[in-house]
Amino acid sequence: MKLATRAISIAVVVLAAVVALPAGAGASPAVPxxxxxxxxxxxxxxxxxxxxxxxxxxxxxxxxxxxxxxIPARGEGVQAEAAGSTGGGFLRVEVGADGKVAVITEEAQAATTTTSAYDRCTDYSFATTAKFSPTAFYLNSTERRPGNIAKSIFESIALSSFSTWKNGTNSCGLTPALKVPGSLSSGAWTYDANFTLSGGCGTRDSRNVVDWGPLAGGNLGLTCTWLVNGAAVEKDVRLDNSERAWTTGQTGCTTAYDVRSVLTHELGHALSLGHAAEYGGSDLTMSPNIGACQVSARVLGAGDVRAIQTQHGG
Ligand SMILES: [Zn+2]
Structure with a gap:
């Protein structure tokens, strides 16, 4: 009799423990x-x-x-934004103070058009990301540059691309008032952007760098953003030197990609703009698609002007 009672007691205890487990957890179950x-x-x-x-x-x-x-440290984030000839890429990974990882694969749009009837001067689509106010970007024009792109010409193009955003240079007759922070420093810098060997965003070093190097997949250019507690603290930009031909001129182009168009797009990311939704053929500078020989992204369209004004209007 005593044995039977004890057996029942043990059974009740075991059953209670099993039932209590899910209810007692309280918080969401741990991801394995x-x-x-x-x-x-x-x-x-x-x-x-x-x-x-x-x-x-x-x-x-x-x-x-x-x-x-x-994957960044606790309390930090890292974001990759790529331009390609068949579409862009976006990925942000954030790690909370508690160590939990959040993955974001969709870009939030600030404004979009919903028809293909717009052109780049009537399409006001744009997106913004965490505001970044840099003091300087360092241009590495020396290392890993494609053989047909002269150093001095690349430096001149890069300065023009940065000035396009500083001045809001556009093909639509718009005259935005801007206070775009920072400068692009060209010269003898040999700093490397913080990319991995496979062309992804690596670990930050507190220096904003623009350089050439191998990127993964079909990416023409990639901008990495590092965040601390949601605030952008560093941006690195890389143009791909591994998979395609580049051009700096407009004549005789058949399959090469225009350095100034792609770099202007990437510097838009560096100044905290996201990809504009692209419904038609409006081809804004911040549209994620940049085709071979396309030079329209060298100057801004309506949505690009709206975007830089939203982030750095003055
Ligand atoms: Zn992009």
Whole structure:
């Protein structure tokens, strides 16, 4: 009799423990550590919600939408924005103070058109990202430059691209009032943008750099943004030197990509603009698509002007 009572008591205790587990958890259930694929980059969806205090993912790259980033430290974030000939790429990974990873793969739009009837002077589509007010970007015009792009010409193009945003230079007769911060410093700099060997956003070093180097996939140019507690603290820009021909002129182009158009687009990201939604063929500078020989992105369209005015109007 005594034995039977004890057995029932134990059974009740065990049952209570099993029932109590889900109710007692309170907070959302922990996301299990992903089983890590053998390739260098982990698909970003596998780390959504993962707790870095439990899962050791230090130094690992994650990928989505054709771009990669290295998972940042607690309280920090990293964002990759790419331009391509067949579309752009976007990925932001943030790690909370509690170590939880948040993955964002969609860009928020500030304004969009909904028809293809617009051209670049009537399309006011734009997007912005965390406001960044740099003091300087350092241009590495010396290393890894494509062989047909002269150093002095590249420097001149880069300064023109930066001035386009400083002055709001556009093809639509708009006269924006701007106070765009910072400058582009060309010269003998040999700082490297903080990219990984596979062309993703790596670990920040507090210096904003524009350079050439290999990018992944079909990316023409990529801008990395590092964030601390949601505030942008560093931007690096890289143009791809591995997969395509580049041009600096408009004549005789058949398959090459225009350095000034792509760099002006990337410097828009560097000044905290996102990708404009592209419904038609309006081809704003901040549209994520830049085709071979396309030079229209050298100067701004209506949405680009609206975007820089929103971020840095003065
Ligand atoms: Zn872009």
């Amino acid at each position: 550590c992903p089983s890590l694929p053998s390739q260098a980059a982990i698909p970003a969806r596998l780390v959504q919600g993962v707790d870095l205090t439990v899962c050791d993912l230090a130094g690992r790259s994650v990928s989505a939408n054709g771009v990669e980033v290295v």
